[in-house]
Amino acid sequence: MHRRIIAPGALAAASLLLAIPASAASYSPGAPGIGDPYYPYYGNGGYDVSHYDLRLRYQPTTDELQGTATIQARTTQDLSRFDLDFLLDVSEVRVNGERASFARAEQHELVVTPKRPLPEGTPLTVVVRYRGVPSTKSAYGFTTWHRTPDGAVAADEPESAWWWFPSNDHPSDKATYDVSVAVPDGTQAVSNGTLRSTDAKRGWTRYSWRQDRPQATYLATLAIGKFDITTSRSERGVPVINAYSKDLGAGAGAARASVERTGEIVDWLSDYFGPYPFATAGGYVPNTTTGYALETQTRVYYSPKQFAKGSNPSLVVHELAHQWYGDDVSLKGWKDIWLNEGFATYAQWLWSEHEGEGTAQQLADHVYSSHAADDPFWTVKPGDPGPDDQFDDAVYDRGAAALQALRDEIGDGAFFRILKGWPKAHAYGNASVADFEKYAEKISGKPLAGLFDTWLYEPTKPSAGAARSFTATDAAAPLPKSWNQIEAAHGGHGTLSR
Numbered sequence: 202m203h204r205r206i207i208a209p210g211a212l213a214a215a216s217l218l219l220a221i222p223a224s225a226a227s228y229s230p231g232a233p234g235i236g237d238p239y240y241p242y243y244g245n246g247g248y249d250v251s252h253y254d255l256r257l258r259y260q261p262t263t264d265e266l267q268g269t270a271t272i273q274a275r276t277t278q279d280l281s282r283f284d285l286d287f288l289l290d291v292s293e294v295r296v297n298g299e300r301a302s303f304a305r306a307e308q309h310e311l312v313v314t315p316k317r318p319l320p321e322g323t324p325l326t327v328v329v330r331y332r333g334v335p336s337t338k339s340a341y342g343f344t345t346w347h348r349t350p351d352g353a354v355a356a357d358e359p360e361s362a363w364w365w366f367p368s369n370d371h372p373s374d375k376a377t378y379d380v381s382v383a384v385p386d387g388t389q390a391v392s393n394g395t396l397r398s399t400d401a402k403r404g405w406t407r408y409s410w411r412q413d414r415p416q417a418t419y420l421a422t423l424a425i426g427k428f429d430i431t432t433s434r435s436e437r438g439v440p441v442i443n444a445y446s447k448d449l450g451a452g453a454g455a456a457r458a459s460v461e462r463t464g465e466i467v468d469w470l471s472d473y474f475g476p477y478p479f480a481t482a483g484g485y486v487p488n489t490t491t492g493y494a495l496e497t498q499t500r501v502y503y504s505p506k507q508f509a510k511g512s513n514p515s516l517v518v519h520e521l522a523h524q525w526y527g528d529d530v531s532l533k534g535w536k537d538i539w540l541n542e543g544f545a546t547y548a549q550w551l552w553s554e555h556e557g558e559g560t561a562q563q564l565a566d567h568v569y570s571s572h573a574a575d576d577p578f579w580t581v582k583p584g585d586p587g588p589d590d591q592f593d594d595a596v597y598d599r600g601a602a603a604l605q606a607l608r609d610e611i612g613d614g615a616f617f618r619i620l621k622g623w624p625k626a627h628a629y630g631n632a633s634v635a636d637f638e639k640y641a642e643k644i645s646g647k648p649l650a651g652l653f654d655t656w657l658y659e660p661t662k663p664s665a666g667a668a669r670s671f672t673a674t675d676a677a678a679p680l681p682k683s684w685n686q687i688e689a690a691h692g693g694h695g696t697l698s699r
């Protein structure tokens with residue numbers, strides 16, 4: 202017990218003195234968006250999150266999610282109020298222990314006004330209590346929360362957090378996570394990182410996961426359902442945790458034959474990209490009907506549809522390559538998407554070469570020659586595709602061809618030094634395409650502005666002379682065997698769930 206020795210009036214006066222800044226005029230609201238031109242209202246201004254603690258309970262039969270989010274952050278300006286990106290129904294918000302008022306704004310904004318203004322550099326503990334039925338919430342006319350017969354999945358890009366936790370939803374504000382979810386006994390909850398504990402009480406089991414490395418909000422994932430969970434270790438010692446819906450039917454074999462190769466593929470990729478950056482690796486295959494995969498950090502989301510034609514290790518290569526290119530080194534802005542998709546696709550080409558199914562050069566030749574000069578494919582600029590074409594084939598395939606052109610220009614030595622050096626140079630951070638261009642010039646010692654301009658920024662097909670390797674073929678290059686598999690691997694990336 203704490204005994205007050207100061208009269209309440211004096212206390213109030215003293216705290217007023219502390220709270221009201223010398224120049225109250227400098228205190229302003231945090232911006233409703235973090236400043237990404239592709240998505241002006243994604244993320245928020247005025248604070249920087251370091252940790253999300255999500256304590257949740259989910260009932261699959263009703264799709265009811267309830268929870269408390271405790272967000273550790275720090276103000277980056279003198280702040281009078283700030284936004285979180287969130288759609289569920291909020292019952293209480295506290296900032297540093299005190300109740301804050303809150304209101305909804307445009308689409309997915311939750312506006313929080315703390316009792317007193319917050320000077321720049323103030324540590325914040327923001328507690329948000331909430332509940333809701335995520336599948337009933339939409340913004341901009343879509344929902345990315347997917348119910349399954351026995352649960353639900355949150356995994357989408359560029360937005361999926363709004364349906365399950367309040368956040369500063371932009372890859373430039375990375376944080377660590379504790380995700381703890383109680384589900385009815387017999388059901389499992391899968392999330393990122395390491396499973397710290399499972400705790401059964403009164404008909405509910407709580408699964409507590411921890412991501413101890415910085416993670417972008419879109420890479421946080423939650424899957425609830427009836428899963429078989431497998432654990433193993435790669436030859437080089439990376440712990441692997443995979444989960445398969447018990448309801449995959451005849452497709453279960455192909456899914457496992459792909460995803461169980463996670464450890465082998467992580468080790469193989471680490472020869473190109475450097476040591477695996479996270480404490481665990483793995484993936485999960487829920488019984489969804491969506492048709493894409495997502496590189497959710499340490500626990501990749503795979504749709505069973507992508508294994509419908511049989512095993513698909515190339516897809517696993519793609520998503521695991523993102524653990525370095527996308528997850529470890531994340532985008533500064535959504536315009537930088539080539540840093541994710543071009544590189545993950547190029548990793549598939551290296552795998553194809555490794556499997557003897559066609560070299561990276563053959564695949565690049567094929568991309569080049571199978572799209573005529575008047576094909577709209579060439580109008581998409583991988584280095585700045587615009588929000589509508591963020592996941593267009595061109596970002597993936599022309600994007601990977603751009604890397605082959607770079608390799609041809611600077612030679613294998615410099616090229617592979619860059620592939621391995623880049624994740625190290627920006628470990629657990631953020632970078633832009635422009636940063637990559639500078640880095641490639643530094644490592645190779647060559648001016649590359651022309652090459653990047655041709656391959657990433659010109660809305661036209663590069664001329665045959667734009668890179669040595671592409672001069673050979675004008676007629677369609679022979680289709681390497683792996684091509685169908687690669688097509689299947691990212692087929693669907695253009696089909697947004699919204």
Ligand code: ARG
Pocket residue numbers: 357358359493494495496519520542592691693694695696697698
């Ligand atoms: N980054 C994902 C991939 O591995 C693409 C996800 C696209 N998003 C979507 N909702 N389809 O290629």
Ligand code: ZN
Pocket residue numbers: 519523541542545
């Ligand atoms: Zn990808």
